[in-house]
Amino acid sequence: MVTLAEAVVKGLAADRGLFMPEHIGKMPKAFFNNISSMSLQEMSFAVAYMLFGDDIDSDDLKHIVSDTLNFDIPLVKVDDQRYSLELFHGPTLAFKDVGARFMARLLGHFNRQNGEDRMVNVLVATSGDTGGAVANGFLNVPGVRVFVLYPSGKVSRIQEAQFTTLGNNITAIEVNGTFDDCQALVKSAFMDKELNSHMMLTSANSINVARFLPQMFYYFYAYAQLMKAGEDLNNIVVAVPSGNFGNITAGLIAKFMGLPVKRFIAANNRNDVVYNYLQTGVYTPKPSVATIANAMDVGDPSNFARILDLYHNSWEAIKAEISGFTYTDEQIAQTLADVYRQRGYLLDPHGAVAYRSLQEGLQPGEVGVMLETAHPAKFKSVVDSIIGEDIDIPQRLAAFMENPKQSVRMPSAFGPFKQYLLSKA
Numbered sequence: 001m002v003t004l005a006e007a008v009v010k011g012l013a014a015d016r017g018l019f020m021p022e023h024i025g026k027m028p029k030a031f032f033n034n035i036s037s038m039s040l041q042e043m044s045f046a047v048a049y050m051l052f053g054d055d056i057d058s059d060d061l062k063h064i065v066s067d068t069l070n071f072d073i074p075l076v077k078v079d080d081q082r083y084s085l086e087l088f089h090g091p092t093l094a095f096k097d098v099g100a101r102f103m104a105r106l107l108g109h110f111n112r113q114n115g116e117d118r119m120v121n122v123l124v125a126t127s128g129d130t131g132g133a134v135a136n137g138f139l140n141v142p143g144v145r146v147f148v149l150y151p152s153g154k155v156s157r158i159q160e161a162q163f164t165t166l167g168n169n170i171t172a173i174e175v176n177g178t179f180d181d182c183q184a185l186v187k188s189a190f191m192d193k194e195l196n197s198h199m200m201l202t203s204a205n206s207i208n209v210a211r212f213l214p215q216m217f218y219y220f221y222a223y224a225q226l227m228k229a230g231e232d233l234n235n236i237v238v239a240v241p242s243g244n245f246g247n248i249t250a251g252l253i254a255k256f257m258g259l260p261v262k263r264f265i266a267a268n269n270r271n272d273v274v275y276n277y278l279q280t281g282v283y284t285p286k287p288s289v290a291t292i293a294n295a296m297d298v299g300d301p302s303n304f305a306r307i308l309d310l311y312h313n314s315w316e317a318i319k320a321e322i323s324g325f326t327y328t329d330e331q332i333a334q335t336l337a338d339v340y341r342q343r344g345y346l347l348d349p350h351g352a353v354a355y356r357s358l359q360e361g362l363q364p365g366e367v368g369v370m371l372e373t374a375h376p377a378k379f380k381s382v383v384d385s386i387i388g389e390d391i392d393i394p395q396r397l398a399a400f401m402e403n404p405k406q407s408v409r410m411p412s413a414f415g416p417f418k419q420y421l422l423s424k425a
Contacts, residue, residue, distance in 0.1 A: 004055035005110045008103065008210045009120065011203035012190045018305055019209045025050045027258045035220065036227040040073060041066045043224060044217040050257065051213060060109055068101040073218045075225035075369070078345050082358050082368040085222045088348075092162050093375035093397060095247065096133035098217060103210035104137035104144075107202070111143045121421070122146040123189055124204040125182035127243060128155050128295030129374055132162030132400075134204040134211075135170045146204070147421070149173045149182040152409070154290055154297070158378050158397055165403035172405075173420075177412030180288050180299050183244075188414045195418055198425040206246025207302045215250035219259055222369050231367045239265040239357045239370045241350035243296035245274065245303035247371065252310055252321070262366065267357040268326040269293045274304055275324035281315040292329045292382045293349040295374070325357040332356070333386045340387050348376040348383065 002010070007019040031046055038046070045065045052061060071089045078084050090097025111120065120143060124134045131148040138146045148163045152174045164172040175182050186203055189195055206212040219238065227233060238261055240248040248266055255261050268275050269291040277283045285300035311317040327335075336352040339345055347355055354370035362368045376383045377393045384390055410417055 004052055004209075005113075008107055008110060008208065009200070009202050011201070011208045012187070016187065016191060018207055018302065020306060020309055021051060021209070021213075021253075024253060024256045032258070035224045038224065040217070040221050041069050043220055044069055044214075047217060047220055047254075047257070048214070056106075056109070064102065064105040064109060067105055068098065068214070069217070071097075073221055075222055075229075076345070077229070078339070078343055078355070081362055081366065082355065082370060083222075083226070084345065084347075084351065084355075084372045085218060085369055086372050087218060088372065088375040090133075091396065092129070092132040092136050093378060093394065094129035094133050095215070095218075095371065095373040096129050097137070099206070099211040099214045099246075100130070100133035100137035100204060102214035103204055103208060104134075104141055106210045107144060108141050118143060118200055120144050121199050121201050121424075122204045123149070123186045123201060125149045125179060125186045126155070126163070127151070127179035127297050128159050129378070130205060130295075131155070131172070132159060135163035135166055138204070139166055139170060140168055144169060145424075146170045147173055149175050149185055149410075151178050151182055152176055154178065154294060156294070156379050156381070158380060158393070158401065161400040161403075161405070162397075164405045164407050165400055167406060172407040173417070174407040174409050175412055176410070178288050178299075179297055181412040183302065185412070185414055185417050189418065189421065192418060195421060198422060205302070206244050206249075212246035212250050212303065213253065215247055216254040216257070219251045219254040219261070223259060223261075226367065226369070232365065233260060234262070235366045236261050237263055237265065237358070237362060237366050237368050239267050239354040239361070239368060241293065241296055241354045241371060241373055242266040242268055242274065243271070243298040243301065245301040245307065247373070248322070249303045249306045249310075252307065255321070256310065264322050265354070265357045265361050266322050266324045267353040268324060269296050269332065269353055270326065270328060271297055271299055272326040273299060274301060275326045277304075277315075278319050278322065278324040291332075292379070293332055293353055295350055296353070323361060325360060327353055327356055335359070336383065336386050346376050346383070346387070346391070347372060348374045348379055350374060
């Protein structure tokens with residue numbers, strides 16, 4: 001067992017395993033009775049205190065939560081049975097703003113407690129939005145350097161600009177390979193004794209507890225908004241676009257804490273490792289495949305180990321609460337176009353995967369919530385080609401593209417990456 005501070009700073013356990021809360025407490029009945037009258041910040045603090053209250057002073061935790069969630073997370077009705085939880089109203093217009101901002105502030109808090117005389121080096125692999133959210137969350141945080149590893153040519157131009165144009169304490173490393181290669185480099189760095197003797201390393205991927213756990217805040221907030229809308233709270237189904245499975249894991253832990261979600265849908269693109277597990281009970285990782293929903297292009301999702309832990313490796317228990325769907329690029333594009341034309345609602349490719357899973361997976365009487373994880377403009381060229389229109393780029397996104405790109409090119413082999421990091425020690 002380790003403290004929260006140790007888990008956040010170390011990222012991975014010594015045996016390469018992932019940290020999990022020792023105990024998952026249940027939110028009291030009074031919390032759910034009053035949840036619709038709480039602000040997003042008040043509700044999230046109550047959830048955070050249940051998880052982290054033994055490790056951090058309540059006033060400090062309240063400040064971290066309030067500073068993290070300085071934007072709204074609205075629930076928008078798309079049709080009679082389906083709602084979109086819009087997670088793209090933060091600084092980088094992606095759902096990962098919640099976890100990245102929380103982790104940056106939590107790590108900064110622990111750094112201050114330790115005198116800020118040490119340099120913490122954050123390693124993060126990204127298949128799209130993680131890099132921008134983490135880079136902007138940690139930008140200019142004292143005592144922290146961030147190295148963002150991303151697969152060359154496999155993230156959108158706007159996504160790339162959000163972490164390659166910042167400079168300061170942010171370094172972008174452009175890897176000649178896939179996201180899985182980037183993630184393997186990060187994990188290998190954590191396990192390298194020589195590297196760790198020279199540098200203090202941690203991760204800001206969803207393998208870090210401080211990154212994935214705060215994502216449960218918006219599941220509770222969706223429930224509160226459904227309560228206000230007068231929906232049937234006993235028949236809520238949540239569809240989650242799933243890549244590294246940190247987001248859905250946070251939702252499952254929210255359910256363990258008492259959130260009454262009937263079931264979850266893990267919505268996949270062609271990277272269908274977990275979908276196949278749900279059908280067969282056999283987990284077989286395989287190389288990732290590039291798709292138009294690129295943030296989900298993961299062939300060996302790290303957080304699946306956490307799902308196995310939650311359900312004690314029971315395939316029966318997992319498939320009872322999680323169902324899966326998988327879609328091709330053509331099906332994703334068709335759904336995005338159809339919803340835009342028929343409903344006037346513009347999805348991004350990842351949200352389209354989740355929406356289609358609700359179209360096919362909802363039963364009569366159920367209320368579907370899909371997570372719309374990023375602003376469609378982050379995938380402008382793809383979305384424009386699908387709907388045949390030139391969508392606007394929000395000024396916050398356009399601003400990232402005004403500065404020159406700065407990146408360090410790297411092969412996918414660990415040796416050169418290790419030597420690069422040692423040169424920065």
